[in-house]
Amino acid sequence: MIEIQNLSKIYEKAHQKVVAIEHIDLKVERGDIYGIVGLSGAGKSSLVRCINRIEDPTTGTVIVDGVDLTSLSGKALRSERQKIGMIFQNFNLLSSKTVFENIAFPLRLKGLDKEQIQKRVLDLLEKVELTEKADVYPVNLSGGQKQRVGIARALANEPSVLLCDESTSALDPKTTKQILGLLKRINKEFGVTLVVITHEMDVVKAICNKVAILESGRIIAEGDTIDVFTRKTSDATKHFIGESVSSDSNHRGNNRLQLTFKGVSAEQPILSGLIRNLAVDVNILSGSIETIQDYPLGKLIVELPGDSNVLIEALDYLSAKGVDAEVLS
Ligand SMILES: Nc1ncnc2c1ncn2[C@@H]1O[C@H](COP(=O)(O)OP(=O)(O)OP(=O)(O)O)[C@@H](O)[C@H]1O
Ligand SMILES: [Mg+2]
Secondary structure (H helix, E strand, O other): OOOEEEEEEEEEEEOOEEEEEEEEEEOOOOOEEEEEEEEEEOOOHHHHHHOOOOOOOOOOEEEEEEEEHHHHOHHHHHHOOOOOOEEOOOOOOOOOOOHHHHHHHHHHHHHHOOHHHHHHHHHHOOOOOOOOOOOOOHOOOOOOHHHHHOOOOOOOOOEEEEEOOOOOOOOHHHHHHHHHHHHHHHHHHHOOEEEEEOOOOHHHHOOOEEEEEEHHHHHEEEEEEEHHHOOOOOHHHHHHHHOOOOOHHHOOEEEEEEEEEEEHHHHHOHHHHHHHHHHHOOOOEEEEEEEEOOEEEEEEEEEEEEHHHHHHHHHHHHOOOEEEEEEEO
């Protein structure tokens, strides 16, 4: 679907070089909702802009549906680019045009006749549940409604991929949930592959089946969302997924474990079993249960006495119970 090979983007301005992305390889399969997360400045927007060739990559290739976009220019590029829809954080609507005209805009550019445009726009308005707002101007819409217009407009050319750059970052939590629900529906019902760029892990957890974590222009972790959250992770990834544990709070000599409970074991009293079984004190340092794509995932960071026999027994007990345990240094 989308194949990115050895992609780099270096901006050069006034003899200054900024390396925005560096040697990225990425594969998005048809039907994926692929999350790309990273902190501000990680290179997320540079990456999307290289995917749809708003920006020319410094090195590497981007292949969409088997076509190498980096080899195209002019008319051929414009035509291929129609396969790629895009929505933005600030919606980028035309303020002097109504909702209907905003959605009709790409269709007029394409040269469709009046009847075809009418039919297509009404259909799109229905998809995003904005039929009654057809003649309203953007200024009179809520943020969520504006983004739904943005989505309808992006779908007008029937793209196979929709790139969403921080498309919910300007919205409140409730509206964010609605827009994410709509994006998920567009993916499931219309088979549109989504690339979701965000700095919010919650967005990824809610809808993405795959995720890549971007840091300083490089991918530091990638894979199925559930795996990336449960995998034995590097410190950098841990930092980003919000469970950095400062080592100075470690009581000297104690063993610190990170426990991950997947699925049904997330709801079982594993820990009280552990305490009874080992007859030792177990300090809970932090814990959470969250839902990743409707799948419960529990995480606990606990401390055990610094006795290696206790540690071995604890690891045995936990693995027998199907709990993933990682010894933190
Ligand atoms: N047009 C440009 N010219 C020069 N440098 C740029 C340009 N666009 C981005 N950069 C630099 O490239 C790096 C990556 O920026 P980018 O906008 O891709 O990050 P981002 O992950 O999208 O950040 P944010 O979350 O703030 O949107 C940053 O250091 C940025 O300053
Ligand atoms: Mg950005």
